[in-house]
Amino acid sequence: MPAALLVLFYLGLTCAPLVMAAVQGHAPRPLRDELASGVALAGLAIILVEFVLSGRFRVISGRIGMDVTMRLHQLLARAATVMILLHPYLYAGPQSLRAGLTPPGSAPLNFDWLGLWPGIVAWLLLGALMVMALGRNGVFRHEHWRAMHGIMALIVAGFGVLHATRAGRYSADPALAMLWWGLFAVAAFSLLWVYVIKPAMKARRPWRVSAVSRLADRTWELCLSPVGHKGLRYRPGHFAWISVGKLAVSLDENPFSIASAPADGPDLRFVIKELGDFTSRLGEIKPGTPSYVDAPFGSLTLDRHRDAAGVALIAGGVGIAPMLSHLRQLDADADPRPRLLLYANRTVDQIVCGAELDARAKGGPLQVTHVLSEPPEGWTGETGFVTAEVIQRHFAQDALRTWVFVLCGPPPMLHAVEKALMSLGVAPKNILLEQFSYD
Structure with missing residues (x-):
């Protein structure tokens, strides 16, 4: 799929809730109330679609590049967070504290506790998630942070959808509610794909370390050979997520560019510099060590x-x-x-x-x-x-x-x-x- 079509598809998904809300025919409310609902709809849509911008889907990162994918993921997540955190403060129209007397489609803001509490939970967790994301360096290992970040984000998304469908003026509409839960299902599947399905697929195509050699100061070449299969189809410029000496289902993965060429044969060669964690122990890795490869990724191809x-x-x-x-x-x-x-x-x-x-x-x-x-x-x-x-x-x-x-x-x-x-x-x-x- 060309990059332009990916952009249009993304815009279509994130704008769909706004369009579906606009055609429902509700009587207009004060501008600030409509703005509050609008930023909430857009922010929740962005958060749900963000799960496919995790960098592990080749159909996306292979078209626009891993760095562009992740930068978009960061910038859009920050924009969505600001929208969600801001939207409760924008409401200025009629409000009711009497539970059950202000259904979601009515003009007054619905303060029914059944619909309000999921929003409060999502709002608080989202703020905590953003603070943790901005201050993660030096606190969390990247692999552990990635898993925790994804799980917390899915919890935020789930409570956000529950709040929208229970308390939202526009999201109470069956069609829009169905869209919300459909997007949530896609988000959940994205995490399932990365942490369960892909590892299961990797387990069926194991690799082993065939050689480790020193190339330069604090720099090593790691060579992996396929076990029981023909290897990997890739192009020069691609990179791989690899785990060495771990189970197929493991958070300890690292991305490295592939230094070998497809013409060299089935073995994969990586040039890795000692920078800490796994890389600091490269010289201790023994030939025969089981390994797993998730690849190819990247857009540095000709x-x-x-x-x-x-x-x-x-x-x-x-x-x-x-x-x-x-x-x-x-x-x-x-x-x-x-x-x-x-x-x-x-x-x-x-x-x-x-x-x-x-x-x-x-x-x-x-x-x-x-x-x-x-x-x-x-x-x-x-x-x-x-x-x-x-x-x-x-x-x-x-x-x-x-x-x-x-x-x-x-x-x-x-x-x-x-x-x-x-x-x-x-x-x-x-x-x-x-x-x-x-x-």
Whole structure:
């Protein structure tokens, strides 16, 4: 499904409650009351649809990118939270405290306790959920936070739907009530898919660690081999969620870009840097350790850029992983297009697969340029960071106009390089980037 259709489908779902409310024919109330109902309807719809923007549905993240998917998830969740938390304070019209005498379709605001208490619970839990989301770093492990966040959000959504259908003027309509419960069922299925169905599917296609080797300073290559199946269908630029030495149903998953190429065979290779938790124990992992893979994900692929005149790869640190996948597959396909790799690191001993890169650059269409921020004495290559000036020295104006530029690295680098490329006239559609940090 094209990205434009996904956007239209999302807008249709989130606006449907407003449209269904507008055609019910109720007598108009004061503007603030209608605004209060409107923001509540829109906010609840966004929260329910948010469950499919979790990043684990390839039909979405594969079209617009994992980073875009998660950024939208964050921004829309914050907007919906503000709407929901604000809407009780917007009401200004007639109100009744007499339970049972103000049915949902009447003009006065219904304070019947049967409909009011689910809204109070949802309102309080939603506020707590947002506070926890904003302050989660350093408090929760990402895997545990992800599960807790999803379960709490589903509870909030359930109480929100119960409140809307019991106390809402418009949601008491059978058709709109059916839509609310239908969206809630989709939300519940989304969590079931991620935490039950997908793990069950992974258990039927196990992997094992076939090798662990040191590539550079605090950087390792992890190789996984399929057990009893043919492996994974993927494209260069994809990434995978992997769990090593855990059960198939486990919260301990980590996303890593795939460094191997489909042409290399069924084994998957990952370039991983020691950053704590699982990654700090890479050197202790033994061959034969059972593993599970949920993949492929991501949009850092060249599928929609087959007509590009050349391929520019700009990597920072372990962002070299998807670039290795691209280079290995391009060579396997004997792709004649010129390609240039700008590879940024802090020091020489952080360069990954330097010998392989040099070998691929000899006599082929690849040119490799290293950029070091802390170069050794006598270094004659690029120094500092990948700036607009560095890019201009290595790319002709025609290349900036006709090549595709693939970026992967730390978020500050990605943003700086993207800005530099656009300042040099590179079209945004010719810039591919994806990041795993969304703060």
